[in-house]
Amino acid sequence: MWSQRYEALAKAKGVQARVLGRPDSPGFLNITVPNKTAGKDVPDLMNMARAVIAEADAVDESPESSESPEAMVLEWWKRQRS
Numbered sequence: 001m002w003s004q005r006y007e008a009l010a011k012a013k014g015v016q017a018r019v020l021g022r023p024d025s026p027g028f029l030n031i032t033v034p035n036k037t038a039g040k041d042v043p044d045l046m047n048m049a050r051a052v053i054a055e056a057d058a059v060d061e062s063p064e065s066s067e068s069p070e071a072m073v074l075e076w077w078k079r080q081r082s
Contacts, residue, residue, distance in 0.1 A: 003027060006056040008077035009070055015049050029053075 003019035006029075010017040021027030022079070031049045033042055059070050 002056060005059055006052060007076050008073050009050065009052045012073045013048060013052060015052060017049050034050050
């Protein structure tokens with residue numbers, strides 16, 4: 001579930017990222033850095049991908065998260081996949 005939440009949030013923020021791995025083992029993030037990305041912009045892209053981790057974690061931890069933009073993205077994403 002966390003990986004789906006992360007991927008939905010990353011997509012909403014324009015970060016090309018996927019969570020890879022199996023459910024019974026630790027996963028890892030695969031971040032795609034487009035070739036056209038300027039070298040000076042790569043750290044910002046990586047920082048954004050890292051920040052999405054905290055946002056994905058916070059969706060379940062915050063009581064008001066059901067109305068947060070992140071939660072709304074997750075709900076929208078679930079409907080798209082159904």
